[in-house]
Amino acid sequence: MTNPADLSAIAAARAIAAGELTSARLVSACLERIAAEEERVQAWAFLDGDRALAQARACDQRRAGGLPLGPLNGVPVGIKDIIDTADMPTENGSVLDAGRRPRADATVVRRLKNAGAVILGKTVTTEFAYYHPGRTRNPHDPAHTPGGSSSGSAAAVAAGMVALALGSQTNGSVIRPASFCGIVGYKPSFGAIARTGVLTLAPSLDHVGVFARTIEDAALAEVLMGPDGVDGDARLNFGPLMATMTSTPPVTPSLALVKTPVWDRALPETHAAFAELAEALGEAADEVELPDEFAGATGWLGAVMAAEMSRNLGHYVDRGGDRVSARIAELVADGRKLPAPAYLAARDMRGVLRGGLDAIFGRFDALITPAATGEAPEGLDSTGDPVFCSLWTFCGLPAISLPLLSGPKGLPLGVQLVGPHGDDARLLRTARWLAAFVNGAGSD
Amino acid sequence: MTNPADLSAIAAARAIAAGELTSARLVSACLERIAAEEERVQAWAFLDGDRALAQARACDQRRAGGLPLGPLNGVPVGIKDIIDTADMPTENGSVLDAGRRPRADATVVRRLKNAGAVILGKTVTTEFAYYHPGRTRNPHDPAHTPGGSSSGSAAAVAAGMVALALGSQTNGSVIRPASFCGIVGYKPSFGAIARTGVLTLAPSLDHVGVFARTIEDAALAEVLMGPDGVDGDARLNFGPLMATMTSTPPVTPSLALVKTPVWDRALPETHAAFAELAEALGEAADEVELPDEFAGATGWLGAVMAAEMSRNLGHYVDRGGDRVSARIAELVADGRKLPAPAYLAARDMRGVLRGGLDAIFGRFDALITPAATGEAPEGLDSTGDPVFCSLWTFCGLPAISLPLLSGPKGLPLGVQLVGPHGDDARLLRTARWLAAFVNGAGSD
Numbered sequence: 001m002t003n004p005a006d007l008s009a010i011a012a013a014r015a016i017a018a019g020e021l022t023s024a025r026l027v028s029a030c031l032e033r034i035a036a037e038e039e040r041v042q043a044w045a046f047l048d049g050d051r052a053l054a055q056a057r058a059c060d061q062r063r064a065g066g067l068p069l070g071p072l073n074g075v076p077v078g079i080k081d082i083i084d085t086a087d088m089p090t091e092n093g094s095v096l097d098a099g100r101r102p103r104a105d106a107t108v109v110r111r112l113k114n115a116g117a118v119i120l121g122k123t124v125t126t127e128f129a130y131y132h133p134g135r136t137r138n139p140h141d142p143a144h145t146p147g148g149s150s151s152g153s154a155a156a157v158a159a160g161m162v163a164l165a166l167g168s169q170t171n172g173s174v175i176r177p178a179s180f181c182g183i184v185g186y187k188p189s190f191g192a193i194a195r196t197g198v199l200t201l202a203p204s205l206d207h208v209g210v211f212a213r214t215i216e217d218a219a220l221a222e223v224l225m226g227p228d229g230v231d232g233d234a235r236l237n238f239g240p241l242m243a244t245m246t247s248t249p250p251v252t253p254s255l256a257l258v259k260t261p262v263w264d265r266a267l268p269e270t271h272a273a274f275a276e277l278a279e280a281l282g283e284a285a286d287e288v289e290l291p292d293e294f295a296g297a298t299g300w301l302g303a304v305m306a307a308e309m310s311r312n313l314g315h316y317v318d319r320g321g322d323r324v325s326a327r328i329a330e331l332v333a334d335g336r337k338l339p340a341p342a343y344l345a346a347r348d349m350r351g352v353l354r355g356g357l358d359a360i361f362g363r364f365d366a367l368i369t370p371a372a373t374g375e376a377p378e379g380l381d382s383t384g385d386p387v388f389c390s391l392w393t394f395c396g397l398p399a400i401s402l403p404l405l406s407g408p409k410g411l412p413l414g415v416q417l418v419g420p421h422g423d424d425a426r427l428l429r430t431a432r433w434l435a436a437f438v439n440g441a442g443s444d
Numbered sequence: 445m446t447n448p449a450d451l452s453a454i455a456a457a458r459a460i461a462a463g464e465l466t467s468a469r470l471v472s473a474c475l476e477r478i479a480a481e482e483e484r485v486q487a488w489a490f491l492d493g494d495r496a497l498a499q500a501r502a503c504d505q506r507r508a509g510g511l512p513l514g515p516l517n518g519v520p521v522g523i524k525d526i527i528d529t530a531d532m533p534t535e536n537g538s539v540l541d542a543g544r545r546p547r548a549d550a551t552v553v554r555r556l557k558n559a560g561a562v563i564l565g566k567t568v569t570t571e572f573a574y575y576h577p578g579r580t581r582n583p584h585d586p587a588h589t590p591g592g593s594s595s596g597s598a599a600a601v602a603a604g605m606v607a608l609a610l611g612s613q614t615n616g617s618v619i620r621p622a623s624f625c626g627i628v629g630y631k632p633s634f635g636a637i638a639r640t641g642v643l644t645l646a647p648s649l650d651h652v653g654v655f656a657r658t659i660e661d662a663a664l665a666e667v668l669m670g671p672d673g674v675d676g677d678a679r680l681n682f683g684p685l686m687a688t689m690t691s692t693p694p695v696t697p698s699l700a701l702v703k704t705p706v707w708d709r710a711l712p713e714t715h716a717a718f719a720e721l722a723e724a725l726g727e728a729a730d731e732v733e734l735p736d737e738f739a740g741a742t743g744w745l746g747a748v749m750a751a752e753m754s755r756n757l758g759h760y761v762d763r764g765g766d767r768v769s770a771r772i773a774e775l776v777a778d779g780r781k782l783p784a785p786a787y788l789a790a791r792d793m794r795g796v797l798r799g800g801l802d803a804i805f806g807r808f809d810a811l812i813t814p815a816a817t818g819e820a821p822e823g824l825d826s827t828g829d830p831v832f833c834s835l836w837t838f839c840g841l842p843a844i845s846l847p848l849l850s851g852p853k854g855l856p857l858g859v860q861l862v863g864p865h866g867d868d869a870r871l872l873r874t875a876r877w878l879a880a881f882v883n884g885a886g887s888d
Contacts, residue, residue, distance in 0.1 A: 235679070307784030311792075314785060339780050340751030340787035341758060348755075 005029040009075050009163040009217045013116075016063065016074040023056035023074025027118055030076050034161045040142050042135045043156035045081040046088050047121035052076065055118040062116070071223060073116030078156045078165035081122040082129050082199035083208075085109055092199050093125040093134055093149075095323050096316055106197025107228040108166060108208055115223040120162055123152030126383060128313055129168055129201055132325035133383050138180060140411050144376040147177030148383030150211070154181040157211040164220060165211045170201045171301060171393055172372075172386025174209035178401040179414025180376035180384060186210050186218035186428070189421050190396025193224045194234035202308035203233065204347055205301065205393055215431050218400065219245050236422055244425035245432060249365075253430045255281065255417075256288040256364035261295035262387045267374030269407040274370060277405065277415065280438070285368060288360060297353060297391040303338060303346035304394070310335025354395045354421065361420040366430045371414030375407035388416065398424040400431050404438045449473040453519050453607040453661045457560075460507065460518040467500035467518025471562055474520050478605045484586050486579045487600035489525040490532050491565035496520060499562040506560070514560030515667060521556055522600045522609035525566040526573050526643035527652075529553055536643050537569040537578055537593075539767050540760055550641025551672040552610060552652055559667040564606055567596025570827060572757055573612055573645055576769035577827050582624060584855050588820040591621030592827030594655070598625040601655040608664060609655045614645045615745060615837055616816075616830025618653035622845040623858025624820035624828060630654050630662035630872070633865050634840025637668045638678035646752035647677065648791055649745065649837055659875050662844065663689050680866055688869035689876060693809075697874045699725065699861075700732040700808035705739035706831045711818030713851040718814060721849065721859065724882070729812060732804055741797060741835040747782060747790035748838070754779025798839045798865065805864040810874045815858030819851035832860065842868040844875050848882045 004012065004026045015021035031049045038044060059074035084090045084102035091097045109119060124134035129149035136151040138144040139159040146155040150167025154177035157165050167174045169187045178185025187209035195206055212218040222241040227234050257278055263271075278285055310332045317324050317332045360367065370388045377384050392399045398421070401414035417434065419427030448456065448470045459465035475493045482488060503518035528534045528546035535541045553563065568578035573593035580595040582588040583603040590599040594611025598621035601609050611618045613631045622629020631653035639650055656662040666685040671678050701722055707715075722729055754776045761768050761776045804811065814832045821828050836843045842865070845858035861878065863871030 308788060310783075311785040311788035335785055336783050338784045339754075340782045340784045341755040341779055343784035343787070344752060344755035 003029055005033045005160050007163065008214045009072065009212065009220055012163060013072055013075050016059070017069055019063070023059040023118060024053060026074060027052050027056040027076050027120070030120060030162055033159070037139070037159045037161060041137055041139050041155050041159045043123055043152040043159065043161060045091060045122045045124045045152060048088070051087070052118055052120050059116060059118060070114060070116030072112065072220065074118060075116070075164065076118040076120035076162050077112055078120055078123045078153050078162045079109060080150050080153050080165070080167045081125045082168060083109060083166060084197035085119060085122065088119070088122055090122065093127040093129065094316065096320050102197065104197060107194045107230070108224045109197070111224050123150070123156055123165060125149050126151060127325050128316065128328060129170065129173060129199060130309070130331065131327045131383060133380055137380065138376050140182060140376070144378050144411065145180065145380055145383050147180035147372070147376060149173040150177050150209070151383065153211050154178055154183060154185065157181070157213060158183050163213060164217055167209050167211055168198060169207045169209050169389070169393060170205045170305065172389030174207070174211070175389045175399055175401045175414070175416055176372045176384055176386050178211055179371035179412065182403040182412030184212045184215055184218045184403065185401040185414070186212070186221055187393070187399045188221055188225065188424050189236055189398040191233055191236040192238070192424065193221070194226070194228035194231035196228055196230040200312045202305045202312070204304050204308060207393065215400070215402070215428060215435060216242070216246065219428050238422060238424065241425045241428055245428035247429065249429055249433055252284060253365040253433050254363070255285040255366055255368045255430070255434070256360055257285045258288050258290060258367045258369045260290060260369055260388065260391060262298065265373055265385065265387050266370055270370050270374050270413060273405045273407070273413050284437070286364070288364070291356060294353060294356070294391060296349065297394050298387060300346040300349045301390045301394040303343055306331055306335035307338050307343040350395055353391070357395060357397070358420065365419070366427055367418040368434070369416050369418065371401040371416035375409055375411035375413060392418045395421070397421055398427050400427060402431055402435055404435065447473055449477045449604050451607065452658045453516065453656065453664055456607060457516055457519050460503070461513055463507070467503040467562060468497060470518060471496050471500040471520050471564070474564060474606055477603070481583070481603045481605060485581055485583050485599050485603045487567055487596040487603065487605060489535060489566045489568045489596060492532070495531070496562055496564050503560060503562060514558060516556065516664065517560030518562060519560070519608065520562040520564035520606050522564055522567045522597050522606045523553060524594050524597050524609070524611045525569045526612060527553060527610055528641035529563060529566065532563070532566055534566065537571040537573065538760065540764050546641065548641060551638045551674070552668045553641070555668050567594070567600055567609060569593050570595060571769050572760065572772060573614065573617060573643065574753070574775065575771045575827060577824055581824065582820050584626060584820070588822050588855065589624065589824055589827050591624035591816070591820060593617040594621050594653070595827065597655050598622055598627060598629065601625070601657060602627050607657060608661055611653050611655055612642060613651045613653050613833070613837060614649045614749065616833030618651070618655070619833045619843055619845045619858065619860055620816045620828055620830050622655055623815035623856065626847040626856030628656045628659055628662045628847065629845040629858070630656070630665055631837070631843045632665055632669065632868050633680055633842040635677055635680040636682070636868065637665070638670070638672035638675035640672055640674040644756045646749045646756070648748050648752060651837065659844070659846070659872060659879060660686070660690065663872050682866060682868065685869045685872055689872035691873065693873055693877055696728060697809040697877050698807070699729040699810055699812045699874070699878070700804055701729045702732050702734060702811045702813045704734060704813055704832065704835060706742065709817055709829065709831050710814055714814050714818050714857060717849040717851070717857055728881070732808070735800060738797060738800070738835060740793065741838050742831060744790040744793045745834045745838040747787055750775055750779035751782050751787040794839055797835070801839060801841070802864065809863070810871055811862040812878070813860050813862065815845040815860035819853055819855035819857060836862045839865070841865055842871050844871060846875055846879055848879065
């Protein structure tokens with residue numbers, strides 16, 4: 001019989017609700033998997049098995065008592081360690097925050113708990129969710145990076161330690177590690193998930209996202225969504241994702257294959273895999289070229305990141321000395337040199353580019369594009385290049401990475417689908433269609 | 445019998461709806477008043493009597509035809525010349541925009557037309573709604589400034605040329621000229637009125653506001669309110685103002701008399717008048733001191749203005765040479781020197797200060813404070829000092845100036861009431877109560 005740790009989150013929640021599985025048994029199975037794999041993968045920044053089991057037993061009692069159960073009742077979730085938890089440390093990937101204990105749960109953690117989830121532990125993040133790597137390794141080959149900055153969450157899900165984990169993306173920190181680790185990564189539309197209690201890097205760009213092994217599990221992100229009255233940018237309020245995404249598309253979805261102005265930065269393996277994919281898709285995908293102005297997106301995102309991260313992380317650099325990485329110090333210094341009007345001009349380009357993409361979304365259900373430049377690079381000194389995410393993050397569009405391809409080393413290559421802002425449900429439905437098409441069968 | 449030009453907008457709309465007055469007669473009366481006073485006051489940047497009369501006759505035909513009438517049917521309104529009108533020039537107070545013809549009406553102009561208003565003409569603004577004065581004079585004494593930047597709108601209403609006019613405020617451009625001209629100026633909460641089609645100065649601070657001779661007329665600003673799907677900051681959606689504001693307060697309102705950290709910049713006449721007012725109010729007002737951190741507000745507003753106005757008006761300076769004022773060139777240069785993180789830090793203080801003020805609004809219905817440093821200064825070289833508006837504009841709070849006091853030269857001194865964000869209706873109701881209290885009778 002299946003090891004409970006290998007169940008999808010949805011299947012596990014169903015089995016627990018049906019009395020076929022207890023949360024305690026599921027959490028034990030996850031802890032056993034972690035015990036077996038953690039030395040090789042190093043996904044966790046904080047883990048307290050006893051506390052997780054106590055939460056699990058409380059979930060089992062809720063069911064035994066006939067109380068109403070949330071959609072995630074008894075299901076363990078991993079939390080990226082830039083997301084505040086009141087009962088576990090939150091160290092932001094920096095020695096400067098060693099032992100830091102937030103006073104309150106982040107909105108997303110509170111919402112997970114309300115949905116019945118067990119907060120299993122905190123996962124490794126790069127320093128301040130920027131480039132300086134943590135110790136996590138790629139479960140497919142520990143000599144390779146898992147990607148970043150949500151390194152631990154991606155690796156934990158890929159290693160079967162947990163079915164669902166939270167990450168964040170300011171440039172490419174969900175989509176890229178999902179691609180490298182061969183799992184599903186979903187970054188909802190900007191404004192869908194309130195970021196209260198999540199380390200603020202660049203509020204114009206910061207998104208919370210999720211990692212899962214199935215598209216359906218990724219849609220569980222719906223329990224995180226909706227305004228919280230604190231994050232003023234969290235204004236989207238779309239209906240439940242699950243119902244729409246599991247419906248059959250009324251017509252065959254049409255996909256715009258977009259190589260983007262950074263196509264040259266993709267490796268030959270990516271060029272080859274996408275050529276094959278395009279051929280397989282045939283009439284379901286048309287190649288679409290973006291107008292020249294889109295070439296500026298990487299630079300505009302960089303300017304917004306530098307300015308806003310200087311504002312929000314500058315205090316760490318000022319007091320941190322050699323306890324902050326050179327990469328962060330450099331970014332803060334760059335941001336401090338950027339004149340305010342140049343920052344505002346860069347930020348204003350988001351609306352211009354979104355307008356240009358809206359014209360494409362009038363004709364296509366989703367864009368299809370690489371999730372990363374190629375397979376996960378060898379070595380742990382770098383978390384890889386987020387450049388295939390920058391444009392979509394800058395525009396705040398919903399994006400999902402699907403583990404549909406692989407490269408010459410046998411490592412995963414993600415396919416990224418991008419949808420129009422606010423229409424996450426259709427994007428996920430299209431993703432299901434694509435996965436079924438490529439796999440020649442359903443995706444669940 | 446009353447000259448129709450002296451009617452309030454509400455009284456005029458009622459008389460037109462009742463068939464006791466025609467819009468054509470009202471507009472003619474306004475044009476006659478303008479003909480008599482314009483040489484002395486110089487409030488208008490563009491005026492075409494024939495076009496106004498044609499609109500008036502269309503309004504009269506609407507009524508004659510039994511068609512539904514808007515709340516402003518047949519009532520003429522003046523429009524500050526930074527607000528786009530498709531059928532009249534919009535020159536932004538700059539020779540660089542001489543003869544400029546926008547392609548579309550601003551949202552507020554479209555909404556006025558939908559409410560049945562006659563767009564009488566465009567009123568003089570300072571250059572780009574900043575400090576460099578236009579030619580308008582104070583109707584109470586043409587040797588004095590009317591204030592700015594909404595100089596023409598304030599002067600036109602004060603001179604009885606029109607009962608209602610639109611202005612804008614990025615620092616003190618509605619409240620200050622209303623104070624100097626002895627009329628009601630109302631700047632709604634940030635986000636209440638969409639600014640699409642209004643010259644963008646500093647989008648974090650730009651507000652549309654109105655001038656009127658009664659508080660009830662000022663509440664007609666409700667026809668301008670609500671999101672328009674274009675201005676992303678226009679998110680407030682409160683119910684109709686008029687019903688609440690004309691109700692009787694359930695208990696006697698309590699006012700917090702706030703001298704603000706800039707009290708020393710008020711002239712002796714203002715100190716004296718507010719001491720008298722405080723004494724008259726007795727137990728209805730308590731003096732409240734703001735915490736020290738509020739002293740920074742003027743500087744933070746200045747930083748946000750410099751950064752955002754550099755971004756939005758820099759192109760005028762770059763191509764304008766000596767056709768832009770030194771004051772604007774200096775502002776743009778200052779903004780270009782401001783580092784982006786310093787701008788972001790200044791902007792973030794808005795939330796901090798609003799939080800501090802919320803504690804005061806828990807105990808008081810409104811703050812009461814000077815609208816300007818004193819009477820309108822002599823001379824036309826300056827439009828006076830907006831410093832008593834800066835804090836409230838920075839925080840985006842609704843504010844209204846009431847012509848309740850006067851100074852040693854017999855010129856008006858406004859009393860400014862400020863309310864909590866989004867509760868404009870209560871602010872206007874409190875304003876009516878205060879006006880009745882001071883005048884010893886109703887305000888209409």
